Amino acid sequence: MTLRQAMSQDNIFREIDEELRSDRMRALWRRFAPYVIGAAVGVVVLVAVNEGWTWYHANNAAQSSDELYEAFDLIDGGDLAAAQTQLDTLVADGSGNYPTLAQFRKAGVMAKEGKLAEAVAAYDALANSQSNPRLRELALVLAGTLLVDGGTLADVESRVGSIAVEGSPLRNAAREALGLAQYKTGDFTAAQASFEAVINDPLTQSTVRNRMGYYLAQLLAQGAVAVEPEAAADAAATAIDDIVSDEAPAAEATAEDAPAETTEAVPAAQ
Template identity: 30%
Template sequence: MSELFNEVDEDLRRERLKNLWDRYSLLIMAVAILIVVGVGGWRAYSYLEGKKSAEAGAAFDRAADLSEQGKHAEAEAAFSKLAAEAPAGYRTLARLRAAAAAAARDPVAAVKMYDEIAADRGVAITEQDLARIRAGALLMETTAYDALLPRLESATTITGTYRHSARELLALSAWRANNPVATRQWLDMIANDGETPASLRTRAEALQALLPPVAKS
């Protein structure tokens, strides 16, 4: 008797499966085709992206070689091309290197390029700060402290990756402007930051020694 029930159950299962297949066979085949096409498309996309990244990396190395050879105009053109056409991971770095190459021939143009990077909300804050500092370094000799301060102050916060360089530039600018109060303010920030690099700390101490003594009340 149990064998009879088992055969009946098996027939019912087959009948249900047949009904399901008759009803949903087209959908099942369509989903299977979409999965195969999707996997194939993703693999093709990954391959193409990898190829683009490899080509961009090789182009970046060639542009860097031009810069090291002192061929700044050619390097600038190569980096600018990468900034416009390379995958996202290379674009900001290429823009920074293009500005650095431009600085050799036209510091004003380089500052403008750095300013554009610093103002670009699509660029990470770390790269924005780096652009600010490089522009600030180019402007040090020609720009008043009061004009340099708003350019660099946002990079001096405790979370800033390049805060040490930003503080040093502002300390030097304030000292050149004969502003001992501001100079001491930035030197104190350098001295009190436990992560200040040793070489920068030494330079800050040397500058501190040039300041007039603090007046006693």
């Protein structure tokens, strides 16, 4: 066999091999093409569904936000009945976290209407249903603050006692509610300790610290405080100066200093 014949045979075998490979690829493609195409279509569908859901969720969240602010406007305008209806609708049909915010605001409206028992029950229900520990603590503090006037010391302690500790973001609001409830029952020593715990907290805002000093000044005026620590003396003196200058810190307190939608119980001289 000559070299030319050998090369010719090699070319023939190569062409046959390539044809066989091509036939195998076509057979494999015919076999697996539906799966490949199906997977590609599935990816496209998943992306489209995700984008559609994101748009739908964002659109609903924006609508829920508008509805919540409409309820706020109704409350500010004094139309509490219409506000309650708006909030009920948002609780039932709202998106995202807006139903929870609506429940908090609804309980606040109840308190504003003087329905303290219903408001406390609403806050308790929120506390029992929340997985977020901070929202749960907020509901308990708001309920405890309402119970300063409408409940017993045990009622307040059962809600804020575990929150009035170091490490809790709402510890000072809880301590204030606890101190006021203790004052109401005549336990002045415990009330003094609760107010001083707020004063001595380095993270306490100045307006809150002055308000605690105002409470201590009331205790001092009654003779209920026998021993006055230096920190309490400074805070009480500041509070008295503000009172004399018609700038009592209790009047300067903002929504950031105490739980929203609650009435502040200030110790009164007896």
